[in-house]
Amino acid sequence: MKAILVGFGFIGRSLVKTIRLKKNTLNLIDKEFKLVGVSDLDGYLYNEKGLSLEKLASINEIPEYSPNFLMEKSSLELIEKCDADIMIETTPTNIEDGKPGLTHMEKALSKGMHVVTSNKGPLVVEFKKLVNLSKEMGVEFKYEATVAGALPIFSLVNECLQGDEILRISGILNGTANYILSKMYFEGTSFELTLKEAQERGITESDPTYDIEGIDAACKVVILANAIMKRDVRFKDVKRVGIKRITPEAVNLAKQSGYVIKLIGTIDKNLEVAPKLIPETHPLCVHGTLNVLHLETDLAKVITIIGYGAGRETVSAMVNDIISVIKKRN
Amino acid sequence: MKLDLTLGLIDRPGQLIKALEPLAKNGGNIISIIHEREKVSSGYVPVSLVVDFPTIANFEKTKRELEDVSISVIKSEEIIEKANVSFILIGKLDVRKIVETETDKARIVNFESSAPTSKEACIRLNIEAPVEEINRIVAKLKEVAEEENAVLISSV
Ligand SMILES: NC(=O)c1ccc[n+]([C@@H]2O[C@H](COP(=O)([O-])OP(=O)(O)OC[C@H]3O[C@@H](n4cnc5c(N)ncnc54)[C@H](OP(=O)(O)O)[C@@H]3O)[C@@H](O)[C@H]2O)c1
Numbered sequence: 001m002k003a004i005l006v007g008f009g010f011i012g013r014s015l016v017k018t019i020r021l022k023k024n025t026l027n028l029i030d031k032e033f034k035l036v037g038v039s040d041l042d043g044y045l046y047n048e049k050g051l052s053l054e055k056l057a058s059i060n061e062i063p064e065y066s067p068n069f070l071m072e073k074s075s076l077e078l079i080e081k082c083d084a085d086i087m088i089e090t091t092p093t094n095i096e097d098g099k100p101g102l103t104h105m106e107k108a109l110s111k112g113m114h115v116v117t118s119n120k121g122p123l124v125v126e127f128k129k130l131v132n133l134s135k136e137m138g139v140e141f142k143y144e145a146t147v148a149g150a151l152p153i154f155s156l157v158n159e160c161l162q163g164d165e166i167l168r169i170s171g172i173l174n175g176t177a178n179y180i181l182s183k184m185y186f187e188g189t190s191f192e193l194t195l196k197e198a199q200e201r202g203i204t205e206s207d208p209t210y211d212i213e214g215i216d217a218a219c220k221v222v223i224l225a226n227a228i229m230k231r232d233v234r235f236k237d238v239k240r241v242g243i244k245r246i247t248p249e250a251v252n253l254a255k256q257s258g259y260v261i262k263l264i265g266t267i268d269k270n271l272e273v274a275p276k277l278i279p280e281t282h283p284l285c286v287h288g289t290l291n292v293l294h295l296e297t298d299l300a301k302v303i304t305i306i307g308y309g310a311g312r313e314t315v316s317a318m319v320n321d322i323i324s325v326i327k328k329r330n
Numbered sequence: 331m332k333l334d335l336t337l338g339l340i341d342r343p344g345q346l347i348k349a350l351e352p353l354a355k356n357g358g359n360i361i362s363i364i365h366e367r368e369k370v371s372s373g374y375v376p377v378s379l380v381v382d383f384p385t386i387a388n389f390e391k392t393k394r395e396l397e398d399v400s401i402s403v404i405k406s407e408e409i410i411e412k413a414n415v416s417f418i419l420i421g422k423l424d425v426r427k428i429v430e431t432e433t434d435k436a437r438i439v440n441f442e443s444s445a446p447t448s449k450e451a452c453i454r455l456n457i458e459a460p461v462e463e464i465n466r467i468v469a470k471l472k473e474v475a476e477e478e479n480a481v482l483i484s485s486v
Binding site: 170241245246247248249250252253254256257259261264274275276277278279282284 | 416417418420421442444445447450452453454456481483484485486
């Protein structure tokens with residue numbers, strides 16, 4: 001199979017490095033597996049015989065790869081002209097209108113390409129439309145990395161809990177907010193100071209709004225509700241309270257009675273992101289930048305998965321999605 | 331509905347079976363039973379039971395049928411299962427307003443406020459209420475907190 005990568009930022013580059021590292025594993029499944037195109041905002045590279053993974057893994061900007069880099073050509077053109085089977089989409093998340101990812105995905109799916117993505121935006125805005133389009137075209141649409149990074153939540157539910165009814169999903173869906181709350185819990189520091197420290201350590205963006213206002217977590221709630229609970233909900237349907245107003249006194253009062261304050265996303269008949277009191281011994285009580293997902297089902301009763309929800313680890317989910325597509329469709 | 335019952339049985343063999351028949355017939359699910367033989371008084375043995383009936387009508391029918399076979403129901407009390415939930419409230423609050431939102435069924439069993447070192451006030455509440463009322467009470471508290479622009483943090 002041939003793949004193109006749209007978006008060559010942190011995740012895109014990490015993925016290229018991982019594909020190179022796991023070349024043998026991938027080639028055992030499909031000896032023809034190749035990356036034939038890469039694009040970012042500035043333009044794209046395309047070679048139907050395959051690009052050099054070694055070279056790609058060693059650069060930060062696409063033009064460094066070759067003088068044949070097509071400046072000012074759009075990713076859409078690459079999707080249109082390529083003869084690849086899979087598009088891997090890793091452009092920035094935009095929850096207003098889903099673009100540019102949404103346009104890329106619609107184009108690729110309509111062309112009969114499978115899509116693997118880490119980009120939440122298009123799924124928050126048009127989940128149903130994209131799923132229907134992929135069904136209509138008879139192609140795979142995989143988005144494991146969009147929720148809780150490396151945690152295999154969709155694979156778990158779709159492969160291992162096929163007979164279970166999922167009654168409720170709750171979880172810590174944002175590592176930055178969890179880092180801040182964990183620090184406040186262990187060190188008794190104020191929200192403002194802890195946020196500043198997180199920013200200095202590069203754990204949060206310079207604009208931390210998405211993390212601390214629960215917006216990022218709410219996007220994941222929307223995707224989980226639509227993908228797992230088969231709902232048809234949008235961002236505005238999620239009730240949302242952030243962590244800005246959590247004070248050291250509140251953390252301490254909670255601690256005195258055996259609780260930890262965590263920002264929890266909940267999907268049952270209600271959709272909510274809000275700070276909650278979690279008993280210290282509850283499986284949802286994980287610290288640092290860890291994410292956790294806790295499922296309540298009719299048969300298995302409870303299942304919890306814990307791991308990294310962002311960072312380099314995210315590519316684990318994307319590589320698994322790529323391998324799943326190859327195994328199913330090659 | 332769960333009921334805590336005490337029946338008075340004549341101290342004679344076969345009485346217990348006689349008492350259980352109407353219970354079973356009317357859909358009563360016996361959760362526990364204590365036959366207090368050592369407490370026999372004036373020829374009667376008290377039997378304490380916890381029984382889950384589908385409705386109050388089932389219990390009333392059972393009671394009549396027990397009395398028809400000369401078994402008296404000495405005590406019958408509904409058992410209300412209570413849950414204890416913790417909350418933390420952050421912000422400027424009219425605590426009285428919160429207390430007033432409680433129905434007669436809910437009770438504040440613990441209340442603690444922190445030393446006000448931050449600009450925002452903060453309290454911890456523990457409320458005891460019947461299990462089936464909890465969700466309604468949490469929703470009501472959330473509503474008040476929202477009106478007051480306070481943050482309500484409830485337990486999972
Ligand atoms: N970072 C994480 O840990 C993580 C975890 C899970 C999911 N995600 C999601 O994965 C996606 C990528 O994240 P990231 O951290 O890699 O972001 P990033 O570093 O900002 O990379 C985004 C890339 O997309 C490119 N891009 C922007 N507009 C484009 C367009 N119209 N056509 C083609 N490429 C375009 C950017 O190009 P330029 O460099 O030219 O601007 C850049 O190469 C996001 O949707 C994010 O939410 C990230």
